Amino acid sequence: MRLIILGGPGAGKGTQTALLCSHLGIPGICTGDILRQAIASQNPLGIQAQSYVEKGELVPDSMMIEFMRQRLQQPDIKGGWLLDGYPRTAFQAEELDFLLEDLGQHLDWAIWLEVPESVLISRSLERSRPDDQPEIVQRRLELFQERTIPILEYYEHRQRLLTVNGNQTPEQVQHDILCKNLAASAE
Numbered sequence: 060m061r062l063i064i065l066g067g068p069g070a071g072k073g074t075q076t077a078l079l080c081s082h083l084g085i086p087g088i089c090t091g092d093i094l095r096q097a098i099a100s101q102n103p104l105g106i107q108a109q110s111y112v113e114k115g116e117l118v119p120d121s122m123m124i125e126f127m128r129q130r131l132q133q134p135d136i137k138g139g140w141l142l143d144g145y146p147r148t149a150f151q152a153e154e155l156d157f158l159l160e161d162l163g164q165h166l167d168w169a170i171w172l173e174v175p176e177s178v179l180i181s182r183s184l185e186r187s188r189p190d191d192q193p194e195i196v197q198r199r200l201e202l203f204q205e206r207t208i209p210i211l212e213y214y215e216h217r218q219r220l221l222t223v224n225g226n227q228t229p230e231q232v233q234h235d236i237l238c239k240n241l242a243a244s245a246e
């Protein structure tokens with residue numbers, strides 16, 4: 060199974076990724092966590108990404124696309140994967156399709172965790188990550204609206220979008236994802 064999980068900051072992507080990965084036995088690739096770890100260890104990726112992540116800006120497409128090109132060719136993800144936080148822009152989405160075509164793989168579903176903006180804000184502010192400070196959360200939300208929301212249409216058009224109400228308990232959200240996933244896959 061190859062899945063993408065889409066949602067704003069605080070939508071519950073990380074929680075659902077962990078639950079889905081253990082349920083489906085597939086590895087998760089979470090670009091936000093990878094970048095934060097890279098910054099903490101000051102490796103070359105982290106050094107390049109740091110100023111963007113700290114300000115809540117998006118890391119340049121070219122950097123992310125190259126990173127994913129390498130990551131999706133590693134042997135550990137041959138049997139499937141779940142991408143959390145990627146793609147984030149229409150350009151990344153298109154490039155992911157080209158990459159999958161090159162690799163002879165296909166995407167099963169893009170799961171959209173729909174959560175009202177007020178809930179995204181309050182959930183993000185409850186966390187204590189450095190990029191969850193109020194003005195940075197605001198910028199991440201702006202970028203989410205401008206750059207990531209248009210991707211929904213991209214996947215909708217390809218009949219790959221599963222929309223789930225993310226404003227429920229993690230268990231309910233997980234249940235809805237699995238039900239919709241199974242129902243849609245059986246069609």
Ligand code: AMP
Pocket residue numbers: 068090091092094111112113115116117118119123143144145146147148151190199
């Ligand atoms: P997240 O935890 O997914 O919200 O990601 C944290 C930060 O990492 C974002 O605010 C961006 O600065 C950066 N980031 C993560 N994924 C991407 C991506 N696909 N494209 C560009 N920047 C990203």
